[in-house]
Amino acid sequence: MNQFLLFVRKEFYHVFRDPKTLLLLFGMPIAQIILFGFALTNEIKNSTIVIADYANDIASHQIIEKLAASNNFEIQNQNLSHVEIEGAFKKGDIKLAIVFPANFNNDLLHTNNAQVQIIADASDPNTANTLTNYASTIIKDYQRELTGNIMAPLQINTNVRMIYNPELKGVFNFVPGVMALVLLLVCVLMTSVSIVREKESGTMEVLLVSPFNPILVIISKAVPYFFLSIINLTVILVLSTTLMGMPINGSIGLLYFESSLLILCALSLGLLISNSTDSQQAAMLISLMGMLLPVMMFTGFMFPLENMPTGLQLFANIVPSKWYYIAVKSIMIKGLGLSEIWRETLILAGMTAVLLTISNRKFKIRLS
Template sequence: MKQFLAFVRKEFYHVLRDRRTLLILFGMPIAQILIFGFALTNEVKDSEILVVDYARDDASQALLTRIGASRYFDIRQAALSHKEILGTFQKGKIKAVVVFPANFNADLLHTNKAQVQIVTDASDVNTANMITNYLSSIILDYQNQLNENLQMPYRITPEVRMLYNPQLKGAHGFVPGVMALVLLLVSVMMTAISIVREKETGTMEILLVSPFKPVLVIFAKAFPYLALSLVNVTAILLLSVFVLDLPVKGSVGLLFAESTLFIITCLALGIFISIKTDSQQIAMLISLMGMLLPTMMFSGFLFPIENVPVPLQIISNIVPSKWFYIIVKSIMIKGLGLSALWKETLILLGMTVFLLLVSLKSFKIRLQ
């Protein structure tokens, strides 16, 4: 046990004195959680829209007040012709234009019907759809307020509830995905590179002929990355709660336990890669490209898995980050417990045991 702790302490010293390693371990997770949490979001915030109000009456001003009160839009008003509106879109600064026709209030009072034109820049389809839906919702809400004192037969009003994320915040989807992505990349890559580095420098031969068991040498090199990855989990959760306003609804202890299991799975994968490769470049290429694309494509946090072909859906089941993403999302957002997540937990546990057994069987005491 003393020998094992001595090897672990040696590896900690090696990691902590390497600034590049520390940057990868702690800089990358913090940068990714902030980038995904704020920049890569499916929400529309402070989008500049142009309002052309030909009516300038009470109804148009009341509706403009509602639009301006929303945090989604930054309103600019102007009196433009339709040709000038097209030129404004060509400059790329305006996402949408709302046009109120003349006699807007009069049409609403006398004919019970009035039109509002919404023109969006559909070169970005997702943003255009979001803006259109937001504006339509505000207009519908104003219309319902006007109809409160009117008797309208056969009136059907749908009541929509968004469970777990009523404000449709993008952080609810991105934070669990970023946790899976960061822990997978850091744990797999750093473990694989650190072990392969010993092969390239020739120090692995010295470690293998030492009185210490060779298998424990590998585990001792992986143990510091387990501890440092748990520090990353803590940092991500603190940023999620205090910066991104995403509280943990479920058990924090269970979340850390599941994160520990996932980290061990990733460390086992890193050990397997290090055993099969002989250079740091190859280990880094496999760890980055081989893990990054499957995590982003098949974990479900960027693209729904149901949208991909069935063969790819089957392949996604062997990606560990898919199951960890489900676990984190269920604990943090839905507040579920182990009784609802036992299947995903067993899958990760099975992957860990399989990778460790294959790695130990493939591990060669002699390098040559």
């Protein structure tokens, strides 16, 4: 036990004396959170739009006022003609145009069938979709206000409620993703590099010749990184709840439990990588290239998995962060408990067990 503590202390010396490791360990999560939280958001704010108002009556004015009041839009010009709209799109500085035909108010009140045209620049389809949604929501809102006064016969009102994330905040999506990304990458990288470093420097041989149990060598390497990752996780959680208003609706204990599982899984993956190479550079490359892309692609926080071809969807199942991501979202946002996410938990635990078994076996082979 004494020897074990000695080893763990030595491992902490390594970490704290290497500024690069420290930077990677604590700089990366902070940078990621800020990057994903603030810069990469899928909410669209202050898009410039133009309006061609042929009606110029009370209804069209009221809608335009509403559009102007929303912080999604900024009206550049509201007295354009049809032809001028095309020119504005071509110049590329507007994203959306709204056209009110003549007699808009009249049609609305007397025929119950008024038309508004929304034209979007679909060269960026996602933006176009989002913006048209924003605009039609505002127009429907106006309609609902009117029908409050005049009861129209036979009308279906769709009442949309965005549950769990009523403001459609992108942060809710990104924070669990960043947690998965950071924990997985940092842990895999740290363990694989630190074990390979010992091989490269020749100290691994000395350790294996000593009476110190080789399994303990591995465990005592994992302990400091486990500990540091938990601190890392805490930093991410504090940052995202205070700076970005990310809620933690479920149990914090359960959140840490699931994270511990992912960390263990990552540590055993790092161990596996360290067994298959003898150079630090190779270990670093395998960890970064081998992890970064699959984790970004298949966790589900950047690209929706549902839209992928079946083959890729199946592949996503072996990416541990996918399951972690689902579990963390359920805990933080929906406030669910273990009884709802037992499946994800079990899969993560299973992956860890398999990885540990393989790498443990491979490590023993290297001793012979």
